[in-house]
Amino acid sequence: MLETITATRYVVPLKEGGSLPGVVEGSDDGTWVVKFRGAGQGLKVLVAEVVVGELARTLGLRVPALKLVELPEPIAKYEADEEVQDLLTASLGLNLGVDLLPGAFAYDGSQPPPADEAATILWLDAFTANIDRTPHNPNLVRWHGNTWCIDHGAALYFHYSWPSKGSNPERFAAQRFEATSHIMWGVATEAAATHERLSAQVDAQLLERILGLVPDEWLEATDAMPTPTDVRGAYVENLLARLASPQAWSPAHAEGAR
Structure with missing residues (x-):
């Protein structure tokens, strides 16, 4: 599991989108952007953050450090803002901390990463069906001259179909990815070699x-997947099925659109 720290002070909300992450000081003397379990998107967002973020790191991309942040009751109790207090109260327990990169600025395309790095970002998002890295919403930052995901x-x-439809690896494997809409489409090269x-x-x-880095309590059980081990297995099964069917999603198969 990821390293766990305790939140010692809630500093300020980051009013981005609907999730209302917050800047929090931790027991490790670090400053973290915390994504809360009680936010509207629920626990599955936190699972995706860990799985895709750590996969990106393994593939050589720059990703801020991730830690689990235990949110104690006193921090929620003494927050003055009512909306934030409600969110903190709903988020007691383990949340996700993303290392704050001070001075980082949003990626605007003026300083693109090297082509091989761009190709890795594109491949990662295609493989994990991450549709949220576009020119409109790049979800990249520049920090100390480098691009961070x-x-x-x-x-x-696919996990949003649980429990209503259950796990369906074949469906996820066949899901197409619009590589031409990705922010790295015009920068990435050598798609076949990258794949x-x-x-x-x-x-x-x-x-x-x-998947072993994800806390058990974030893995929501279903009738078909009653234990955390079962849920982890379903994630692995879906991703391996997609890996085995690159013709549906790999940017290498979109090269003809250039």
Whole structure:
């Protein structure tokens, strides 16, 4: 599991989108952007953040450090803003902390990453079905001259069908990805070579290790998946099925659109 720290002070909300993440000081003397379990998107967003973020890190991309942040009751109790207090009260327990990168600024395309790095970002998002990295909403920042990947909660959409439809790896495997709409489409090159290089790094052992970083309490059980082990297995099964069917999603198969 990820390292766990305790929130010692809630500093300020980040009013971005509907999730209302907040800047929090931790028991490790660090400052963290915390994504709260009580936000409207629920626990599955936190799972996607960990799985895709740590997969990105394994593939060589820059991702802010992630830690679990235990939110104690006194922090929620003494927050003056009523909306924030309600969110904190609903988020007691383990939340996700993303290392705050002071002075980072939003990616605007004026300083693109090297082509091979851009191709890795594009491949990662295609593989995990992350539709939320577009020119309109890049979810990339520039920090100390490098490009950093953030905000992966929109990926792994398949888990939102649980429990109503259950796990369906074949459906996720066949889900197409619009690579031409991705912010790195005009920067990335060598899509076929990138797919060959990166797909060789992803296997069941790697995915199981990454899923092991997710707390049991974030893995919502269903009738078909009654234990955290079952839920982890479903994530691995879906991702391996997609890996085995690259013709549906790999940017290598979209090269003809250039």
